[in-house]
Amino acid sequence: MEKAIESNRIFLDAWDVLNRDNPGFESKRDELVGISWSGFPAFFFNIAVSTAPPDSVGDFHAALEETLDWAAMRRLPWMFVLCHDLMGPLLPDIQDVLSQAGLAPVMPLTGMEATRLEPGRAKPEGVWLTESAAGIGDAVLRLNEAAYQMPIAEPGSLTMETDGWWRAPDRMITMLRTEDTAASCSAVFNVDGMRYVAFVATRPNTQRKGYAEATMRDVLERSRAAGLGERTYLHASAAGRPVYTRMGYTVTAEHTIYALGH
Numbered sequence: 001m002e003k004a005i006e007s008n009r010i011f012l013d014a015w016d017v018l019n020r021d022n023p024g025f026e027s028k029r030d031e032l033v034g035i036s037w038s039g040f041p042a043f044f045f046n047i048a049v050s051t052a053p054p055d056s057v058g059d060f061h062a063a064l065e066e067t068l069d070w071a072a073m074r075r076l077p078w079m080f081v082l083c084h085d086l087m088g089p090l091l092p093d094i095q096d097v098l099s100q101a102g103l104a105p106v107m108p109l110t111g112m113e114a115t116r117l118e119p120g121r122a123k124p125e126g127v128w129l130t131e132s133a134a135g136i137g138d139a140v141l142r143l144n145e146a147a148y149q150m151p152i153a154e155p156g157s158l159t160m161e162t163d164g165w166w167r168a169p170d171r172m173i174t175m176l177r178t179e180d181t182a183a184s185c186s187a188v189f190n191v192d193g194m195r196y197v198a199f200v201a202t203r204p205n206t207q208r209k210g211y212a213e214a215t216m217r218d219v220l221e222r223s224r225a226a227g228l229g230e231r232t233y234l235h236a237s238a239a240g241r242p243v244y245t246r247m248g249y250t251v252t253a254e255h256t257i258y259a260l261g262h
Helices: 002-019 057-072 084-100 136-148 211-225 241-247
Strands: 026-029 033-037 046-050 079-083 103-114 127-130 171-178 181-191 194-202 232-236 250-260
Touching: 002 026, 002 033, 002 046, 002 079, 002 084, 002 103, 002 181, 002 194, 002 232, 002 250, 033 057, 046 057, 057 084, 079 084, 079 103, 084 103, 084 250, 103 241, 127 136, 136 171, 136 181, 136 194, 171 211, 181 211, 194 211, 211 241, 232 241
Parallel strands: 046 079, 194 232
Antiparallel strands: 026 033, 033 046, 079 250, 103 232, 103 250, 127 171, 171 181, 181 194
């Protein structure tokens, strides 16, 4: 249970790092649900997360209703992250509560951690960019949109797209370009003194070449050398989970992302 509670706290703290510099940023931590809110009409950046095991389905329902009302007043797209491990035997009934509230599952996520990675392959050929490159924030978002085939945010709408937002050691990025095209990228954020991995993406026509793992290893090594802790953490998609397992990450908690109208 402690691992699951920590997974949710790390999730929220990581999104606070992403959102904190946006003018509409809001962060709140209630007994059963926490929120990190960018204030922009970007589904990915406005989140509510289950943070503790409820005593009853009724307690969860009340916390969810309060969250729904809070989000409705802001009239922005958002997602709810449910941690299965926190719900215990209440999970089926709580999933029904989410469904009745109009929230539908979008994708699974797995909390994973590592302190030491397994050896990797040789570094691929290409042009390697870091957080100091001009326009890197926009390039990261556009590459993630291409990789996951979904819009994330309007170009230029987020503070993370401004030059200078990405800076070592707190916010670092590695991007690999091949044949004059952004092929893959990975980011690391300083979250509670650990290296939190996010924005791992590979363009569809360059997948299965080890590029994502290579960019991850590069940014993880650089961030460790810059002074961040040995421990690294991430929340993996179903596609990414086998890659991270091979690298040496182990599972800490299971989650599902929900959204209204999906």
